[in-house]
């Protein structure tokens with residue numbers, strides 16, 4: 329189906345007006361990205377570049393896609409999770425002529441069909457969240473890297489881990505900038521964004537009282553720490569499970585209880601997995617859980633809660649609320665699984681707030697721009713996973729502060745001299 333310019337497949341084009349209002353809401357809280365749009369909308373440095381995006385279709389992502397278009401790029405977009413697309417936002421993008429293939433509740437076959445559709449315009453830049461687009465190119469279109477693609481970016485921890493492994497094996501056919509590892513992404517989106525949006529997803533799917541509940545968070549990395557902080561702020565008794573001694577130690581010193589999942593399974597009321605690893609909650613854990621236990625995941629993939637194991641010990645299941653399935657176990661106890669074990673913050677809520685995505689996506693924009701600038705000069709990063717320049721982090725943080733009216737101190741020449749003077753002592 330063709331809209332004004334791009335081809336698209338969305339759930340319902342009639343939702344476009346609602347989607348536009350959501351996008352305008354997000355725009356009003358993304359001052360860094362809109363400042364970049366203002367600046368580069370004049371010079372259009374992405375003219376002639378085609379960006380294929382595979383990233384959750386949310387109101388914030390729409391602001392990013394429209395910023396790329398304003399800067400001269402042609403974009404074609406798919407969602408990076410079958411349950412995270414906001415259909416009204418997708419409809420709005422389609423009605424504005426942006427090529428988009430995404431709808432809420434697609435199956436796995438449709439998910440990969442959408443990615444393939446975005447490759448039909450032979451992108452020369454890719455933008456991923458979880459690396460499914462990059463893997464599709466490497467597995468199904470091996471000639472693309474030589475013929476068209478000059479580089480790409482990766483948004484999330486899981487994706488960067490997979491791509492670093494691919495690069496180490498010499499299998500990466502084009503350069504990737506690890507947007508996830510930017511300080512202004514990882515230390516903000518992953519911590520404050522995931523912390524709030526995960527609780528948001530849990531509350532929308534259950535409306536339970538968090539205060540006083542035993543909230544078990546598996547994984548005390550940036551995401552798990554954010555969830556633990558917000559749950560604690562709401563009065564939960566937070567329990568952390570970990571495999572990494574230093575992360576477990578940090579959790580303990582942050583005032584969290586730390587124990588194995590085998591112990592936590594017996595006392596937990598709400599379980600959140602945030603590890604990036606598979607099989608964190610398995611059959612024996614379900615069998616130990618209290619009646620009414622709520623289980624969800626906020627990691628990128630739906631592998632952390634083993635639902636095949638749950639199916640083996642269940643007697644019946646039913647959808648009791650949106651994004652909330654009640655499993656009755658053979659022993660009669662009930663376990664509630666949110667968002668089919670997929671990332672609960674995007675499947676049951678709207679993902680991270682616009683204010684943190686503003687910085688994540690400013691990094692996406694600046695990184696795509698960097699790849700295009702290099703290309704225009706006939707240059708190209710080597711095939712591998714590249715960090716963003718530290719100056720970019722400071723510039724984005726400075727812009728963010730500036731838009732909040734916050735001023736900073738500045739080192740005097742004397743202080744600069746002192747900082748670099750290794751001879752001065754006490």
Ligand code: 3DD
Pocket residue numbers: 383384385386387388389457483484485508517518521525628674678679680681682685688
């Ligand atoms: N992610 C979380 N909230 C999002 C939003 N509102 N729009 C688009 C993507 C969103 C996922 C990202 O945080 C990504 O950085 C990740 O998965 O790590």
